[in-house]
Amino acid sequence: NAGVMQNPRHLVRRRGQEARLRCSPVKGHSHVYWYRQLPEEGLKFMVYLQKENIIDESGMPKERFSAEFPKEGPSILRIQQVVRGDSAAYFCASSPSRPPTYSGNTIYFGEGSWLTVV
Amino acid sequence: QKEVEQNSGPLSVPEGAIASLNCTYSDRGSQSFFWYRQYSGKSPELIMSIYSNGDKEDGRFTAQLNKASQYVSLLIRDSQPSDSATYLCAVPEGLDSSYKLIFGSGTRLLVRP
Numbered sequence: 001n002a003g004v005m006q007n008p009r010h011l012v013r014r015r016g017q018e019a020r021l022r023c024s025p026v027k028g029h030s031h032v033y034w035y036r037q038l039p040e041e042g043l044k045f046m047v048y049l050q051k052e053n054i055i056d057e058s059g060m061p062k063e064r065f066s067a068e069f070p071k072e073g074p075s076i077l078r079i080q081q082v083v084r085g086d087s088a089a090y091f092c093a094s095s096p097s098r099p100p101t102y103s104g105n106t107i108y109f110g111e112g113s114w115l116t117v118v
Numbered sequence: 119q120k121e122v123e124q125n126s127g128p129l130s131v132p133e134g135a136i137a138s139l140n141c142t143y144s145d146r147g148s149q150s151f152f153w154y155r156q157y158s159g160k161s162p163e164l165i166m167s168i169y170s171n172g173d174k175e176d177g178r179f180t181a182q183l184n185k186a187s188q189y190v191s192l193l194i195r196d197s198q199p200s201d202s203a204t205y206l207c208a209v210p211e212g213l214d215s216s217y218k219l220i221f222g223s224g225t226r227l228l229v230r231p
Binding site: 031033035040041042043044045048056058059089091095098106107108109110111112114 | 122150152159160161162163164167206208210211215216217218219221222223224
């Protein structure tokens with residue numbers, strides 16, 4: 001899947017713990033996107049980041065969730081004080097630039113991180 | 119709120135048949151449309167994109183777009199058991215937010231050997 005690397009692939013956390021999901025974009029890509037797929041639901045956009053900047057976080061829950069994409073290293077999606085409703089698959093995607101409109105260019109997803117909260 | 123609607127299925131077809139997957143969208147101004155395939159426990163994989171009215175063919179896959187009816191479909195010819203997966207239709211939220219894809223809930227396809 002276009003070389004986007006995510007880890008861990010599977011993560012189990014107890015309620016109240018913190019979850020950190022990491023995403024290494026395709027080499028040379030500076031745009032990263034996080035999506036979440038809740039059980040039996042469709043994929044939903046969470047946040048769009050460029051290096052050191054959050055561009056669009058309109059899909060992020062207002063509390064407990066944060067994301068960063070530092071100058072060096074992977075993008076991190078952090079979920080504090082996890083609850084059972086956070087159990088989902090979290091997918092990261094990257095692109096070299098913002099996908100242009102009126103074209104077939106879009107984003108390509110990594111393998112995902114499956115979070116289970118017990 | 120823009121919406122993308124798909125029949126959840128499952129759609130069951132025999133091996134070798136044509137599978138027809140349908141998707142409707144609410145925003146008449148939508149310009150680009152994407153079909154992703156997702157196997158159970160795996161990530162979505164882009165298989166087709168289309169942004170002009172009519173048909174677009176790629177191997178056994180054909181995407182059909184009718185903007186007047188706000189309808190996009192995916193045809194899979196000579197269906198194989200390996201095509202059994204969930205197919206997701208996606209539309210960018212807007213011209214300035216092409217990275218923000220609105221996904222349908224997906225149609226589960228079962229191809230019977």
